[in-house]
Structure formats: structure tokens, C-alpha cells
Amino acid sequence: MEFNDNFILGCSAIGAGLAVIAGIGPGVGQGIAAGYGASAVGRNPGAQGKIMSTMLLGQAVAETTGLYGLLVAMLLLFVKPLLMK
Amino acid sequence: MSPQLMLASADNIDFMIHGIFSYEIFGQTVWITTSHVCLLIVTITLLIFFFIGGQVFKHAKEIPGGLQCALEMMVEFLDGITDNAMGNKGKGFRNYIGVLFVFILFSNISGLLGLRPPTADYGVTLPLGLITFVLIRANEFKYNNLWAIWKDKCSPLPPWLPIWLPINIISDVAVPISLSLRLFANILSGLVMMTLVYGLLSKIAIGWPAALHVYFDLFSGAIQTYVFCMLTVTYIGSAIGDNEESVLKRMLKKKKA
Numbered sequence: 001m002e003f004n005d006n007f008i009l010g011c012s013a014i015g016a017g018l019a020v021i022a023g024i025g026p027g028v029g030q031g032i033a034a035g036y037g038a039s040a041v042g043r044n045p046g047a048q049g050k051i052m053s054t055m056l057l058g059q060a061v062a063e064t065t066g067l068y069g070l071l072v073a074m075l076l077l078f079v080k081p082l083l084m085k
Numbered sequence: 086m087s088p089q090l091m092l093a094s095a096d097n098i099d100f101m102i103h104g105i106f107s108y109e110i111f112g113q114t115v116w117i118t119t120s121h122v123c124l125l126i127v128t129i130t131l132l133i134f135f136f137i138g139g140q141v142f143k144h145a146k147e148i149p150g151g152l153q154c155a156l157e158m159m160v161e162f163l164d165g166i167t168d169n170a171m172g173n174k175g176k177g178f179r180n181y182i183g184v185l186f187v188f189i190l191f192s193n194i195s196g197l198l199g200l201r202p203p204t205a206d207y208g209v210t211l212p213l214g215l216i217t218f219v220l221i222r223a224n225e226f227k228y229n230n231l232w233a234i235w236k237d238k239c240s241p242l243p244p245w246l247p248i249w250l251p252i253n254i255i256s257d258v259a260v261p262i263s264l265s266l267r268l269f270a271n272i273l274s275g276l277v278m279m280t281l282v283y284g285l286l287s288k289i290a291i292g293w294p295a296a297l298h299v300y301f302d303l304f305s306g307a308i309q310t311y312v313f314c315m316l317t318v319t320y321i322g323s324a325i326g327d328n329e330e331s332v333l334k335r336m337l338k339k340k341k342a
Contacts, residue, residue, distance in 0.1 A: 053311075060271075060312040064263060067270035074277070078101070 008082050016076040022069025029062040098284035100276050102206055120206040127191050127203060134187075163187075166314055171322040174329075178321065181220075185213070186314045193272055193306025196279065197298060202306075205272040207265070214265030217317045221260065225324040227331045237326075264316060271309045275301030 037055035041048050075081060104116040138156050145153060163183035167175035192204045203209045225234060236244045238253045278301055282294050330338075 056308055057312055057315060060267075060308050061316075063271070064267045067267065067274065070274055071266065071270045074273070 005083060009080070012076045012080060012082055016073035019069045019072040019076065022072075023066045026063045026066035030059045033059050033062065098280055100201070100205075100273075100280040102201070118206075119201050120203050120209060123195060123200045124192075124203040124209065126200060127188070127195055131187060131191055166311075167318050170315065170318040171325070174322070174325055175318065178220075178318065182314050182318060185317070186310055189213070189268070189310040189313055190307060193310060194302050196272075196276060196302045196306075202272050202276060202302075204268055205276045207269050210265040210269040211261070213268070213313070214261030217264060217320065218261040220317070221257075221320050221324045224321055227333075228325045228328040230332050233326075260320060264313060268309050268313050271305055275305050 033055055037051055040051045044051075102118045102120055104118050105122065107114050107116045109115070137152075141153050141156055149157065160183070163186055164179050166186065167178050167182050171178065189204060192202055192209070194202075196202045229237070232244075238250050239247045240249065240253065242249050279294070279297060282297060283290055
């Protein structure tokens with residue numbers, strides 16, 4: 001069976017959309033981190049700077065998995081590895 | 086219908102790397118791309134910056150002026166990154182981490198000047214990750230003897246049962262990949278967002294994209310720079326461990342005693 005290019009491109013677009021669902025995880029994780037950060041500042045307002053930098057560092061690391069999903073989506077959309085040339 | 090229909094509605098969406106000219110070397114075609122040009126611009130800017138900084142510190146005054154104050158604060162901040170994570174052992178890494186920080190920061194915020202950020206090219210971030218990898222492994226061998234490294238590589242299980250060894254090696258190899266992909270994907274996503282805003286909303290994109298630039302270029306770029314340097318320092322520090330002196334020095338001392 002042979003698929004034409006448009007079919008493969010459409011499937012790639014669906015795949016890209018599914019790949020970006022990976023953004024849910026980091027979103028939840030960053031929200032939790034921010035919530036705990038806020039409660040930590042509430043308990044100890046003097047340490048706001050340190051809490052802030054630790055929170056941002058952790059969030060940036062947690063963001064990685066979501067970005068991998070984005071990367072896969074970008075590859076599917078713009079590099080089109082499934083399309084035979 | 087052509088397969089190009091996806092971007093048919095917007096011709097001016099373009100965040101790809103473009104070749105400027107190519108030459109042949111050893112039968113391979115090598116392209117000079119926009120990334121090279123942007124890297125060159127960033128590097129020249131940094132060189133000018135460093136030259137001015139060097140002149141300021143050469144004629145340093147007892148009571149510092151505005152520029153000297155700012156530079157001293159910057160150097161103290163950069164030294165603080167290594168000193169906080171590695172303590173006394175971090176002295177030798179201050180120069181590398183400082184230059185790394187300034188380079189990545191300038192690369193990331195060069196999007197503000199209309200350049201394509203060089204760090205949105207995987208060919209730029211992967212070498213940075215590989216340098217980190219080499220530094221980690223070299224310092225591990227410099228500060229630990231082979232038995233300690235073997236024990237560390239089998240770490241959750243006893244050293245005579247190396248079942249965990251391949252998993253530890255895989256997690257070591259994943260370090261440069263995840264480091265470089267994190268920086269690359271963050272800057273690329275910012276670049277894509279800005280390009281989409283300018284490409285799709287070009288009629289109403291007046292003034293307000295500046296706020297997006299502040300987030301995607303300045304904030305995200307600065308955070309990712311900090312994360313990259315911080316993780317590099319942390320990995321090197323954990324590879325060195327608690328040893329104060331290198332293996333060679335300890336062996337020489339033993340011979341003398």
C-alpha cells in the first residue's frame with residue numbers, strides 16, 4: 001500500500017499535536033513548585049531571594065520534558081522526517 | 086495540493102537557519118550559515134566588552150566609579166556561582182564558568198537585536214554540553230582513584246555486583262544531551278513564538294510584542310543561562326566529591342612520607 005504525501009503530512013500534524021500534550025506534566029509540576037515556593041515565602045519572608053532562585057532553577061529543570069515534546073512536534077512539522085524525498 | 090500547504094497562509098514565517106555561502110573541503114560541502122554570522126557578532130561584542138572591562142580594571146580606582154562598580158558586581162556574581170556550589174575547589178573553574186555565562190547570556194538576548202540567537206542552533210549548544218561532559222569526566226579521574234570511581238558507578242549495589250553499571254553509564258552519557266537540548270529547545274521555542282507573532286499577526290504587532298520579548302528573550306534566556314552554568318558546576322562538584330587534592334598530589338605526598 002502506498003500513501004501519498006498529504007496523508008503523511010496530515011498524520012505528522014496529528015502526531016505533533018499529540019506530542020505537545022507533554023506540556024501538561026511540566027505545567028502541573030511548575031505550578032506545584034510555585035505553590036510551595038509561595039507558602040515558603042509566607043513562612044519565611046526574609047529568605048525570599050533564595051527561595052525564588054531555587055524555585056526558578058527547579059522549574060527550569062522540570063520544563064525539560066515539556067520541551068522535548070515541543071521538539072518532537074517541531075521535528076514532525078518542519079523537518080518532516082516521515083516524508084520520503 | 087502541494088505538501089507545502091501548512092505554511093501556505095503565511096509566507097513570512099521563517100525561523101530556520103540559512104546558508105550564506107558554501108565551500109568544498111576534502112570533498113565535503115561546508116556551509117557558512119546565519120548561526121556563524123550571529124556567533125561572530127556576539128563574539129565581537131563580547132571582545133569589545135572584555136577589552137573595556139580590562140581597561141577599567143587596569144586603571145582601577147580606590148573609590149570605584151559607576152562602570153567599575155557594575156563590573157565588580159558582575160564578577161562577584163559570576164564567582165559566586167562556582168563558590169556556592171563547589172566551595173574552595175571551584176577557584177579553578179571561575180574563569181570558564183564566567184565566560185560560559187556571559188557567552189550564553191549574550192547569545193540568548195541577541196534576539197532582542199533582531200539576530201537569530203546562536204543558541205537556537207543545536208550545533209552551538211551540543212559542543213557546550215560536550216565541554217561540560219569532558220570537564221566532569223576529567224575531574225572525576227583527576228580527583229578520584231579508579232577503585233572509588235568503580236564503586237561510585239556500581240553505587241546502589243555493592244562493588245562486586247556491577248548490575249547497575251550500565252544504567253549509571255547511560256545516565257552519565259545523558260547529561261550533555263539533556264543539558265544541550267534544554268538550552269536549545271528553550272531558546273528555539275522562544276524564537277518560534279516570536280516569529281509566529283510577527284509572521285501571523287504582522288498587521289497588529291505594533292509595540293506590544295516588546296512585552297513578549299522581555300519574557301522570551303530576557304527572562305527565559307537569563308534563567309536558562311543560569312540553569313546551564315549551575316548544572317555544569319553542580320555536576321563537576323559532585324564528580325569531584327569530597328576530595329581536597331588530586332590523586333597525583335596524594336600519591337606524591339605518600340611517597341615523600
